[in-house]
Amino acid sequence: MKRIALVFVAAGVLTGTAAWLAPASFGQNTGMTAGQATPDSNAAKQVIVTTIPQGYRDWKFVSAAHEAGDLNDIRVVIGNDIAIRAYRAGKPFPEGSVVGRVAWKMVPSEENNKTFGKEQSFVPGDAPDWYLQFMEKDSKKYAATGGWGYSNFGKDLQPTTDEKVMYSCFVCHQAVTQRDYVFTKYSP
Numbered sequence: 001m002k003r004i005a006l007v008f009v010a011a012g013v014l015t016g017t018a019a020w021l022a023p024a025s026f027g028q029n030t031g032m033t034a035g036q037a038t039p040d041s042n043a044a045k046q047v048i049v050t051t052i053p054q055g056y057r058d059w060k061f062v063s064a065a066h067e068a069g070d071l072n073d074i075r076v077v078i079g080n081d082i083a084i085r086a087y088r089a090g091k092p093f094p095e096g097s098v099v100g101r102v103a104w105k106m107v108p109s110e111e112n113n114k115t116f117g118k119e120q121s122f123v124p125g126d127a128p129d130w131y132l133q134f135m136e137k138d139s140k141k142y143a144a145t146g147g148w149g150y151s152n153f154g155k156d157l158q159p160t161t162d163e164k165v166m167y168s169c170f171v172c173h174q175a176v177t178q179r180d181y182v183f184t185k186y187s188p
C-alpha cells in the first residue's frame with residue numbers, strides 16, 4: 001500500500017515538473033551538462049543535503065568512471081554499508097542507503113610515464129568544484145525527489161545550496177528511475 005502511495009506521489013511530481021523544464025544551463029555547475037529545471041516548489045529545498053556523511057572515505061568501492069571534455073576528471077562511486085549490501089544482493093536500496101561519488105581532476109603522471117617509457121598514465125589530481133556528491137535515501141523526507149536527497153561539496157568542502165543546481169541532480173537522475181535513480185552499476 002505504501003509503495004502504491006509513493007508511486008502516486010512520484011507521478012504527481014513528474015507531472016508537476018514537466019512545466020518547470022527550461023533551457024537554462026545551470027547543470028554545468030554540477031559538473032554535468034543536462035537536466036535543467038526551474039524549481040518553484042518545496043521540492044527544490046527538500047532535495048538539498050548540506051552535511052558530508054561521516055566516514056565516507058572508508059566506504060566500499062562500487063565502480064569508477066572517467067568523464068572527458070570540460071569535466072576531465074577521474075571519479076569513484078562508493079556506498080555506505082546499507083547501499084553496498086543492496087548492490088551486492090541485487091536488491092532495492094533500503095532507507096539509509098547513501099551512494100557517493102568522489103571526483104578529482106585527471107592529470108598525467110610524469111613519474112608513471114617515465115617508468116612505462118611512454119605517455120599513458122593519468123592519475124587523480126586536485127579536487128574540482130564538484131568534488132564530493134552524495135545521494136541519501138529517505139523516502140519520506142525526500143518524497144518529492146524520488147526518495148533521495150542530494151548533496152554537492154566543492155574543493156572548499158562547502159555545500160552547494162543553490163536550489164536550481166541541486167534540483168537539477170534529481171532531474172537528470174530521473175533518466176534511470178527504473179534503477180532507483182542510481183546510474184552506476186556495481187563492478188565486481
Ligand code: HEC
Binds near residue numbers: 101170173181
Ligand atoms: C546531466 C545529468 C546529471 C546531473 C545534472 C547530475 N548527475 Fe549525478 N550522475 C550522472 C551520471 C550519468 C552518473 C554516472 C556516471 C558518472 O559518475 O560519471 C552520475 C553519478 C552520480 C552519483 C553516483 C551514483 C550514481 O547514480 O551513479 C551520485 C551520488 C551523483 N551522481 C550525485 C549527483 C548530484 C548530487 C548532482 C547534483 C549536484 C548530480 N549528480 C547531477 C548524471 C547526472
